[in-house]
Amino acid sequence: xxxxxLSTRDLTKTYGRGPDRFDALRGVSLEIDRGDxxxxxxxxxxxxxxxxxxxxxxxxxxxxxxHVEGTDARSLSGRRLNALRNQMFGFVFQQFFLNHATTVxxxxxxxxxxxxxxxxxxxxxxxxxxxxxELADKARNKAGNLSGGQxxxxxxARALANNPRVLFxxxxxxxLDSATGRIVEDILFDLNQNHGIxxxxxxxxxxxxxxxxxxxxxxxxxxxxxxxxHAA
Amino acid sequence: MKPLETLKTxxxxxxxxxxxxxxxxxxxxxxxxxxTITNGLGTGIxxxxxxxxxxVGASNAFTVTRADTGSxxxxxxxxxxxxxxxxxxxxxxxxxxxxxTQADLxxxxxxxxxxxxxxxxxLNTAYIQWxxxxxxxxxxxxxxxxxxxxxxxxxxDDGSPAPQIILPSSYVAPLGFSDSAQAVGQDVTIGIPxxxxxxxxxxxxxxxxxxxxxxxxxxxxxxxxxxxALTQAQATGTPATSAPVYTAAxxxxxxxxxxxxxGMKSQLSGAGYTAQTLDDRxxxxxxxxxxxxxxxxxxxxxxxxxxxxxxVNTLLMSVQERxxxxxxxxxxxxxxxxxxxxxxxxxxxxxxxxxxxxxxxxIALGTVVxxxxxxxxxxxxxxxxxxxxxxxxxxxxxxxxxAIAFIAGTLPAWRAARQNPIDSLRYE
Numbered sequence: 129x130x131x132x133x134l135s136t137r138d139l140t141k142t143y144g145r146g147p148d149r150f151d152a153l154r155g156v157s158l159e160i161d162r163g164d165x166x167x168x169x170x171x172x173x174x175x176x177x178x179x180x181x182x183x184x185x186x187x188x189x190x191x192x193x194x195h196v197e198g199t200d201a202r203s204l205s206g207r208r209l210n211a212l213r214n215q216m217f218g219f220v221f222q223q224f225f226l227n228h229a230t231t232v233x234x235x236x237x238x239x240x241x242x243x244x245x246x247x248x249x250x251x252x253x254x255x256x257x258x259x260x261x262e263l264a265d266k267a268r269n270k271a272g273n274l275s276g277g278q279x280x281x282x283x284x285a286r287a288l289a290n291n292p293r294v295l296f297x298x299x300x301x302x303x304l305d306s307a308t309g310r311i312v313e314d315i316l317f318d319l320n321q322n323h324g325i326x327x328x329x330x331x332x333x334x335x336x337x338x339x340x341x342x343x344x345x346x347x348x349x350x351x352x353x354x355x356x357x358h359a360a
Numbered sequence: 361m362k363p364l365e366t367l368k369t370x371x372x373x374x375x376x377x378x379x380x381x382x383x384x385x386x387x388x389x390x391x392x393x394x395x396t397i398t399n400g401l402g403t404g405i406x407x408x409x410x411x412x413x414x415x416v417g418a419s420n421a422f423t424v425t426r427a428d429t430g431s432x433x434x435x436x437x438x439x440x441x442x443x444x445x446x447x448x449x450x451x452x453x454x455x456x457x458x459x460x461t462q463a464d465l466x467x468x469x470x471x472x473x474x475x476x477x478x479x480x481x482x483l484n485t486a487y488i489q490w491x492x493x494x495x496x497x498x499x500x501x502x503x504x505x506x507x508x509x510x511x512x513x514x515x516x517d518d519g520s521p522a523p524q525i526i527l528p529s530s531y532v533a534p535l536g537f538s539d540s541a542q543a544v545g546q547d548v549t550i551g552i553p554x555x556x557x558x559x560x561x562x563x564x565x566x567x568x569x570x571x572x573x574x575x576x577x578x579x580x581x582x583x584x585x586x587x588x589a590l591t592q593a594q595a596t597g598t599p600a601t602s603a604p605v606y607t608a609a610x611x612x613x614x615x616x617x618x619x620x621x622x623g624m625k626s627q628l629s630g631a632g633y634t635a636q637t638l639d640d641r642x643x644x645x646x647x648x649x650x651x652x653x654x655x656x657x658x659x660x661x662x663x664x665x666x667x668x669x670x671x672v673n674t675l676l677m678s679v680q681e682r683x684x685x686x687x688x689x690x691x692x693x694x695x696x697x698x699x700x701x702x703x704x705x706x707x708x709x710x711x712x713x714x715x716x717x718x719x720x721x722x723i724a725l726g727t728v729v730x731x732x733x734x735x736x737x738x739x740x741x742x743x744x745x746x747x748x749x750x751x752x753x754x755x756x757x758x759x760x761x762x763a764i765a766f767i768a769g770t771l772p773a774w775r776a777a778r779q780n781p782i783d784s785l786r787y788e
Contacts, residue, residue, distance in 0.1 A: 187780065213691060225685075229376065242693055
């Protein structure tokens, strides 16, 4: 049996303390296989975003463990951890986090810059990935002047710049109208099916979740077997 | 992230909030400006003093006299010794100065390290005259390694057989010259009374005109040839049996370290002589001036420390404003060290900007003011540039300001570096 690309065991996460204490995750165990497409579905406050942040190694769990290709994330050195975040994972943020003052290309090549790639190489790779997302003609535009759908595609381009093996997307269609949302969805599934990228997406949209290979339902910080919400 | 990329990004970032960066740069500007000005003041004044001191005497020579052994209170009159000669002293009434004889000069010359001894003879010149115009009083002294600041002409040549003289610039107009340049190369007549009271004259050529100076005595410098001629003229008619005596001697030594000099001094004082270098005589003036410059520098540093807090504030706001951006970069695998380097580099760059502009403005303004002062209120002190900027000290100021800016930047940079990526991204 192949080692899952990501797995968690009894994952917990608590915010605050005393009367403000909030248990976002209460023992989540999960395995995600290479090349799979997984939707993490739940209502707001269910802990789905927290789970994805822990999977992407952006946060440290309160308890339990995250394994990346069989290696416990806690045993990773700072340098190794940064290399993983930079090379292996791509993250599509719901709020985009684009630098509006600089060009689309500059935004897209940021992970390459962090990786220490030379300026010429960076430009070539940035243009290639913009080409892939049909944004090459916007490369010189300021990121702030784009429409919502274009911004979402720029964020995906940025996540793809370093050829990641796992792509995380947080509500990728949440801010878009349904037609634009559909285009973005198609891009994500194309990456999963034709480029072998493991796709992990957080959503509360059941229509979107239905297109995934696998759905993980979460409520009050715990995984539930069926979509009770939907069934009810 | 590559170091060069970090630097480029830091510079770009510092221009992102132009108003805030400008205000911080201004705060640093004030500090760097003040520090450069006080530094220039110190350099200018010490340059001036050094050149003035060099005009009075050589730095590698002692003025040696016999130690006065009888000045102690209540010690009573000294017992007569037929081997010592006493000169009427120029000090308080009743004080005496023991004269130096040829035997003393030999003893001083025997001290290890001393390369030459020459007696200081008193030449009682009476007047100087040019071209049969009016006569003026004149005092002369031998140029014992001194380097007078010349207005025109050249320094004296002690090896030349021709008698030469350097006159203070105050003599130029009274003697009948139209300017300093005209005076150089002219022959003047010097009158000196001999032992019998008869006035004798010696002719000398003006080799140079000395600038009016802070420490000058108003006397003229003469070369060895003229000194010999005047001594001969003065000694005409002296009884042959009278042995020459001197008030003081100049003992020269090879350039030596501080400890070698004090070693020679203690040897000379052990032998019963008092030796003083020029620095001993001028030293206090320099100490006072260094003290004043030190106080001014301290004020400038206080201004800089205040500017340092400005940098802390600017960068803290910058970190706050860019919290999410920092989170994003860390989420993309940027190491804490790189984040720290990015913000530290930004601080150092702001410091460099402030110090370059501040020092540049100080040098420009200082040079203009200094020239204006030299032509106006300070024109009596020829050769004084009150503000003078040497590359070394200015570079030290710039590096110091950058260091203060860097240290001020470490706190915000550390705050930026230690943040958890997701905490930073969640920051509202």
